[in-house]
Amino acid sequence: MKAEILATGDEIRSGALVDSNSAFIAERLEESGVEVVRHNSVGDDLQILASTLCEISDRVDMVVVTGGLGPTIDDRSAEAAAKAAGVERVFNEEALENVESFFRKFNRPMTPSNRKQALLPEGCKILYNPVGTAPGFSLNIGRCLFFFLPGVPYEMKCMLSGHVVPAMNALQGDAIMHSRVKTISTFGLTESLVGEKVAGVEAVFSGIQLGLRANFPQIQVKLYGREKEATLLDEKLARAGKWAVDRLGQNVISENGETMEAVVGKLLSKRAATIALAESCTGGLMANWLTNVAGSSDYFTFSGVTYSNQAKMDVLGVRPQTLDRYGAVHEKTAREMAEGVRRVAGATFGLSTSGIAGPGGGTDNKPVGTVCIGFSGPEGSYGKQHYFTFGKRLMNKQIFSMAALDMLRKELLKAGG
């Protein structure tokens, strides 16, 4: 079964917005055994939209279209679909009920323009949207089955897994080729080093394809497999995964795509430990990551984002002499920050960062990209200096935070986490 993807909207066409939906959809379709042949994006022009739908319908068996289902005048997907299929648009009661129920649920008034969202091509099938106002729909244009989904990534993802993937599985029946991806997340090695370590996996495990993906500041190893027999495929991927993990050692964060913060959270939970943070250059990013995990209040107690030296002394109890003698960016200061926040918050562990994210603040001795990470636990404290060469402020905040959480992860593993 062959598929294409069509992303619509002037903001994508003009480059104001990077289309990340199409990559997400392609991955899910390929996992469901559908072969994605091509992605397309066009703007909100009705003629171009309609002619693109016709053109694609001649090439493949199914298409996922995103965007253009909203209430405003430049949302034209339903109109273009009707035009391409040669049918009228009619008010769809089921779709109207979807829109209305959304407003009822949240006790908000429905505007007249929202009614337009229920004006859909005659004969289409409604795809219920549980998380937004825009119902989707599916429709045949020629021999080709089109799924129209909202462009908002969260809504699109819900509806892709709720409607499109089940429909694909049903359509393919016994002919389905199972497809799986195993994702191994690593930190601390460059992409080429990771590549060298796992080169050869395709030769050892026939039918397995290797891909590397930079997901800054992590490098992900992707192992792709496709087989008729699901159990065989799972076994082979598990063996190939173990082979790769053995070669990557302690640089492996997770084998299932889990984030660093989720992995660290599980290690802390397992030993009923708590963590407190003292963040200078990372500016709250570590706390933000840790608290993105539901249930993190079980182990995360406090982060002191101490940008000023005064706050480092007042809140964390860093000694003025330490700051005077060594400065804010130093192993000794980082260590005192970690010790201080552990004490203040009464936590099992303290973790700190102090560094120079840039663009300003660098010196010859301590250029932009320098970070000192402090760790404090029941068995002692230490500080460690790192230097990263990415230059950009936001990249530095990310890699500093990741390096600090990785230090915590390794300490927790050492302690038999």
Place this chain on the structure above:
Amino acid sequence: MKAEILATGDEIRSGALVDSNSAFIAERLEESGVEVVRHNSVGDDLQILASTLCEISDRVDMVVVTGGLGPTIDDRSAEAAAKAAGVERVFNEEALENVESFFRKFNRPMTPSNRKQALLPEGCKILYNPVGTAPGFSLNIGRCLFFFLPGVPYEMKCMLSGHVVPAMNALQGDAIMHSRVKTISTFGLTESLVGEKVAGVEAVFSGIQLGLRANFPQIQVKLYGREKEATLLDEKLARAGKWAVDRLGQNVISENGETMEAVVGKLLSKRAATIALAESCTGGLMANWLTNVAGSSDYFTFSGVTYSNQAKMDVLGVRPQTLDRYGAVHEKTAREMAEGVRRVAGATFGLSTSGIAGPGGGTDNKPVGTVCIGFSGPEGSYGKQHYFTFGKRLMNKQIFSMAALDMLRKELLKAGG
């Protein structure tokens, strides 16, 4: 002049890699007065590549193609281009010199496979690559001019500005159409309400096109214009922008795409004020946003991410009676948090959040999505409760943070920011 963009490569087609090149190219082309009509991506299949090139050559005047110029077997752009143009591939001495000079410069040995990078369609024009091994080339297929660039973003960007944009300007000469986008960022209104308020701008200002973009939790109004006369265009866009801003009132955060944190930062700098944060449910996200702005250490002093009640008392001095009587999620608690952090950090303003981001922790009285925001300044303090209906933890953290920063922004404007 009309253009399309074609991104090639199996990692893009299969969704392993998000294509951010096409958005970048589209923006640059539109700025140069070229109208981008469509983006396409296909994999490394030679037949599909060649037929896609032919198909596009019938539709537009020029095309930028990225990827497939490397030394490996799955780099097929040159072969496909030759096939589509109906010419042979020949060894191009100029291209070979480009490849060799790169290896000489870095004192690295050239591999035999790199020679393949100089095997290019007969009659093409070489585009020198100053930063990588892969030379690009331009070639007519039918009446359409194709630019083939490497897929590595840094190399592509160098060659786009070094070769493609100058060629576009020369080709258009006096016929060049200038193109501009004005972005108005809003917060606090739904997309349909924003749409209703600015509906009509296209009628009042002929030639201006309206677009709305949900950039959660903000809604952006985009005004697109295209004219022969750059000064006229700028004036018209400015008037249309003012018209829209008047209708959107205090919901407008910025008129140039600036982020909330940048706007708040400027308002704080302008009055030489400082801000300290007390974050519970937002978990460091507000601090992370504020510190993403270079130079934020001038006004941002401290954030206490006080997830536990103990930390709220110990670090911020929230009274145990307040927590006992009203709980953590209450206007009075939020107010005491803001007052406390302002005092502890010695800042001009204190801002706090305490709420229920979910998925757990909601009650009938205070469901997931409830947040209390506290503000404290030289003229007094208050707390305010909001309720948002998005349900998802990460969305709640974002909208809670945005609502709090928006409260601060309005206070700073009131004070004559």
